[in-house]
Amino acid sequence: MLAGFRFRVPGALRTMLGAFLTALLLVVPSLGAQQGGTITGRVTDVGSGQPIPAVQVFIAALDINGLTQQNGRYLIQNVPAGTHTVSVARIGYRTADQQITIGGGQTVEQNFGLTEQALQLDEIIVTGTSGGAARRAIGNVVTTVDVAGIVQDAAISNFQDLLAARSPGIQFTRLSGNVGTSSPIKIRGVGSFNLNANPLIYVDGVRVNNNSAAGPNLGFGAGVNVLDDFNPQDIESIEIIKGPAAASLYGTEASAGVIQIITKRGAEGAPQFNVTVRQGTNFMTDPAGKVGDQYYCPASFFAHDAACRTEASLVKYNMYDESNRYIADGYFPWGSKELFQNGYVQSYNADVSGGTNTLRYFLSGNYENEEGVVYYNTDETFRLRGNVSAFFGGNFSLDLSTGFVDGYTRYANPAGGAGGVWTDILAASGFFLDRVTAFDSPYGNPRLGGYYNHLPSDVADITASRDYSRFTGSVTLKHTEGDWFSQQLILGIDKAWDINNNLYPVENGPVPESVSALGVTTWGNVYAETLNGEMVYSRPNEGNVTFDYSLNVDYELNDQLSFNTAGGIQYFTETRETFSGQGSGFASPLSRTINQLSTYTTPGYSLIANKALGYYVQERVSWNDRVFVTASMRFDDNSTFGRLAGVRKYPNVSGAWVISEESFWNVGFLDSFRFRGAWGKAGRQPSATAGINTFVVMPGPGGTSGIRASSPGNPAIEPEVSTELELGFEFAALDERLSGEFTHYNRIDRKALLSEAIPSSFGFPGSTQKNLGRIDNWGWEARLSMRILETDAFSFDLDVSADHTMNEIKKLGTTGGYSTRAIGQPYPNHATDDRVLSAFWYTVDSGADLTCPRTGPAGTAVCDRANAFGDRISAMCDSGVTLAPAGVIARAADGTLNAVDAAAAQFALDQYGVMQGGTPQPCGEIPNVNLFAGPAFATYVFTVAPRISLLDNSLQIFALAEGQYGRTSRDDLTDWGHHRFHNSIVSRLEDNALWEYGDQLGDDYVKQLYDADFWRIREIGARYNLPESLAGTMGASRASVSLSARNLFTPYRKVDDIYGARLADPEYGRPTETGSGNYWEMPGTASISMTLRVTF
Known part of the structure; x- marks a missing residue:
């Protein structure tokens, strides 16, 4: 029965079940569609x-x-x-x-x-304003440099690479070919005669050391900018404010501008690892061409030989090419196949970032090793950074920022006063080349072989080095209550430990095998210091401590009107402790430490401290978030002020109007337009001891010690004060395809410090500093960004900028002027003692009456002179036009002075100076009147930066070019070839009256000054973002490879030579205001690098 049992569903139920299954089959797809x-x-x-x-x-x-x-x-x-x-x-x-x-x-x-917004009006700016503010509310120009984006494209070795040509108004004084050195930064020109013109530097809100003259003596002094200690790979962005109108809240020392470095932070998410590997080379483009044609007389090494009076009788040579021949022949030992190598550059960087909503982190490590064009010039650096951000309960946050660097640099030009390899090449004498005058001949010189003072191997035996460590750290605590109240406390430290060393080991004097076979038996020292050995040693330790508290309260009166009230207090201390020693007498060529010196002659110790306390209040009023007016006042006291100076006040008023957001705005093609303006004051503090009398220890009777007066102080000394008005606008147009900005500024630098001599009866020697001078600065800055073409396959962007800066000396007090300091002239400038302006040439057989005196053009009496060969030459000189105002005695109408007026006339000439345009006079009768030649800074700067994007932005091709105009520069080394060593054609033939009269009258500047206008390709390269599928084969989420070159081409130079002597480079000079003294320097180098970046 059971086996035959069948479960039967009634017919009605079967019908209902079928309907249900049919409906279910229809509904399921619909449910899938709704998922x-x-x-x-x-x-x-x-x-x-x-x-x-x-x-x-x-x-x-x-x-x-x-x-x-x-x-x-x-x-x-x-x-x-x-x-x-x-x-x-x-x-x-x-x-x-x-x-x-x-x-x-x-x-x-x-x-x-x-795509980034053109104006980024809602970007928060933290520099120059209390607690940060949106860009739209700030009345002064603020430049933001996207460092994180720049380092993705180009290889960046130092801050000059990072900032040059990227912001209008910023200039560097020189381009150095000495790895490990750099240049000071100048923002909107120079506003002080004596004080540091470097801007203040902040890292994550902490003020750090801004010294641009660190390191050992390299001939002109020190040339290291410690800003280069920081790793560009760790930096997110840099904010720059350019003058007193923006920097009032920073008070004393801020008149030269402020640079704020903002390092990278972690973000919420899983850990992200970035690895960057850079390989490249530093090299000098066409070194033989930079040396140029040099000449010698094969008949004699004397300067003027009758056998060499024509160009055909002279022989060309090039000491760089001769050096490579010497190296190949084994004349002297050298560490590379040619004199200048392709210096190997390697850099490795790794970082990890990530975090949660309560804790975020960024950790990085970096190693770099960079070689220069001479094999012994190296810079090795190791860096670490750790940044951590913690958030507590929504109201509190804590940011910890730490960075450490440890490095060692050996410099290319090690001798303090004798130049380096480049000097010995440029000042060479071709007559003493071994192929011209055999080393074993009576006039042979196997010790120098035609070089100026040393063989390159002698230079390589000397060491100038900097061994440095540095820690920079800060803690930032923030507290907020809703959107109406915030306060912030920053505590930070910047501590550096350096060891600077100039080492001259004992020259042991073995005769090299290359010349010993010629019978050479002695090999004397070529440095005076290497006769017994010498060392100059110093250990500067610098420390900065920052305390910065600020408070902000926001209040909205209604929907249109709101207020922000802020205040703060800042305390800063700076100490520099230096132990130094100098001595001579090493026991052996292997001696290398200062304790091995037999004569320890000059021990030294100094401790310099500076303390500054400032507080400020600020009020900002906003109307409809479109119109903003801000007023602030800063109060400063500083330990460098004289005891009679009192507290300094620095007011500021600024305003901004985003007029394009007004309801009446109806300019269709203009998307955004903002007016802005700012007026403010800032200062520049005197030196630490300017306000106090100083004394030094001296030997006393019977072996005791005493003290004597050293330098008088000025109890009334004050900071220099700069007042600036800045006006400008910003715009974006054509759907933000076109954007730009323009700024005009006018700055007055009052109370400039000058030295004034004091009578000996005062009891102190020398002079004292007083607030006597004034310099006026003015200029403009403009930038234009264009997106010319944009498609998925191809886009073309072009950024151009221009700036102009000029200044004028207005007051010099009672100090008088000299050379580069004269009322009415810019500062710094170049001037000459006897500027030859026009000339004509007479030869013995010209038939002219060559008796002296004779009548020249327009009845002017001239006296013919003769060159070294006895050829008569005559030139007319320009006495110049005095810049003194009417009524100031300068010179009588007939050119004479009576005894009563002589002193007043000389003072007028010294203080006001002269410029070209006077009555021609005999050259031999011209007094030293310091004729103005030109400013020692670029008065106009232009930049062009095109960028092409291909393959859906995967391939980026970019370039950055800079042109500088209006600067008069000085190449001292050409004078060495012209006058001292006569390896230029004009100094050999003496057939140029202009050059000859400058030479005979001792006016070296005639042979050194030139117009330094140029265009240079600062940067060119390409970056390719690898496909994600290809990056995935490495286990990476993305990867890119870039190839970039720096300073590779100089397509335009206004002047290539001075009287036939080749100019190496228009940016070649020492890091001073005038750039002179380049005979200790190395011309700037170029570089090419390839970089691989991988993210995991």
């Missing part, structure tokens, strides 16, 4: 190709949103099937939209590229 899909992708910067974190990704119609992680990726889930508009937005970038069609359960990948 949500997923949209994912990456958001990157169009310009740099780098991921952008914290971007809002949303579908406005569905109220669905998400945020990108630090790797730029986003994920939006449960998106209903259909077609939707996905938007991405982030402050500082233009919003992007894309329509996406998605099916149920489907995953769609959509990547976005964001």
Whole structure:
């Protein structure tokens, strides 16, 4: 029965079940269609190709949103099937939209590229304002340098690479070919005669050492800018404010501007690892061409030989080529195949960042080893950074920033007073080359072989080095209450330990095998210091401590009017403790330490401390978030002020108006337009001892010690004070394809410090510093950015900028002037003692009456002179036009002075100076009147930066060019060839009257000054972002490779030579205001680097 049992469903139930199953089959697909899909992708910067974190990704119609992680990726889930508009937005970038069609359960990948907003009005600026403010509210120009983007493209070795040609108004004084050295930074020219013109430097809110003359003596002094201690790979951005109108809140020492370095921070998300490897080379472009043609007389080594009076009788040579021949022949030992090598550059950088919503971190390590064009010039650096951010309960945050650097540099030009390899080449004498005058001949010189003072191997035996360590750290505690109250406390330290060393080992004197076979038996020392050995040793330790507290209160009166009230107090201390020693007498050529000296002659110790206390108040009024007016007052006291000076006050008033957001604005092609203006004061402090009397120890009777007066102080000394008015505007047009800014500034630098002699009866020798001078500065800055073409396959962007700066000396007090200091002239400038302006040539057989005196043009009496060969030459000189105002005695109408007026006339000439344009006079009768030649800084600077993007922005091709105009420069080394060693053609033939009269009258400047206008390609290269599939084969999420070159081409130079002597480089000079003294220097080098960046 059971086996035959069958369960039977009644007919009605069967019908109902069938209907239910049929309905279910129809409903299931509908339910699948209603299941949500997923949209994912990456958001990157169009310009740099780098991921952008914290971007809002949303579908406005569905109220669905998400945020990108630090790797730029986003994920939006449960998106209903259909077609939707996905938007991405982030402050500082233009919003992007894309329509996406998605099916149920489907995953769609959509990547976005964001373009930075042209004006970025809502970007928060932290420099020059209390607590930070949106750019729209700031009345002065603020330059933001996107360092993180720059280092993705180009190889950056120092801050000159990073900032040169990237911001209008910023100049560097020289381009150095000595690895490990750099240049001071000048912002909007020079406003002081004596004091440091470097801007203040801040790192994450902490003031750090801004010394641009650190390191050992390299002939002109020290040439290291300690700003280069910091790793560019660790920096997110740099903010620059350029003058007193913007820097009032920083008080004393801020008149030269402020540079704020903002280092990288972690972001919420999984750990992200970045590895960067850079390989490259430093080299000198066409070194033989930079040396140029040199000449010698094969008949004699004497300067003027009758056998060599024509160009045909002279023989050309090039000491760089001769050096390579010497190296190949083994004449002297050398560490590379040619005199100048391709210096190997290697850099390795690794960092990791990430975190949660309560704790974020950024950790990095960096190693770099860079070689110069001479094999012994090296710079090795190791750096660490650790930044941690913690958030507590939504109201408190703590930022910890730490950085450490340890390095060692050996410099190319080690001798303090005798120059280096480049000097010995340029001042060479071809007559003593071994192929011209055999080493074993009576006039042979096997010890120098034609070089000036030393063989290159002699230079390499000397050492100038800097061994340095540095720690910079800060803690920033922030507290907020809602959106109306915030306060911030910053505590920081910057501590550096250096060891500077100039080492001259004993020259042991073995005769090299290359010349010993010629019968040479002695090999004497060529440095006086190497006869017994000498060392100059110093250990400067510098420390800065910063305390900075600020408070901000926001209050909205109504929907239109709001207020921000702020105040703060800042305390800063700076100490520099230096132990130094100098001595001679090493026991052996192996002796290398100072304790091995037999004569310890000059021990030294100094401790210099500076303390500054300042506090400020600030009020900002905002109308409709479009019109802003800000007023502030800073009060400063400083230990360098004289006891009678009192507290200094630095007021500031600024305003901004985003007029394009007004309802009446109806300029269709202009998307945004903002007016801004600022007026303010800032200071520049005197030296630490300027306000006090100083004394030094001296030997006393019976072996005791005594003291004597050293330098008098001025109890009334004050800081120099700069007052600046800055006006400008910014705009974006044509759907932000065109944007730009313009700024005009006018600055008055009052109370400039000058030295004034004091009578001996005062009891102190020398002079004292007084606030006597005044310099006026003015200029303008402009920038224009253009997106000329933009498609998915190709885009072309072009950035251009220009700036102009000029100044004028207005007051010199009672100090008088000299050379580069004369009322009415810019500072610094170049001037000559006897400027030859026009000349004509007479020869013995010309038939002219060559008796002396004779009548010249326009009845002017001239006296013919003869050159070294007895040829008569005559030249007319320009006595110049005095710049003294009417009524100031300068010279009588007939050119004479009576005894009563002589002193007053000389004072007028000294203080006001003269410029070209006087009555021609006999050259031999011209007094030293310091004729103005030109400013020693570029008065106009232009930059051009094109960028091409290809392959959906995966390939970026870029360049950066800079042109400088209006600068008169000085090449001292050409004078050595012209006058001292006669290896130029004009000094051999003496057939140029202009040159000859300058030579005979001792006016070396005639043979040194030149117009230094030029255009240089600062940067050129390309970067390719590898496909994600290819990066994935390395286990990476993305990777890029870039190739870049720096200072590779100089397509234009206004002047190539001075009277036939080749000019090596228009930026070749020492790091001083005038750039003179380049005979201790090495011309700037070029570099090529390839960089691989991988992110895991």
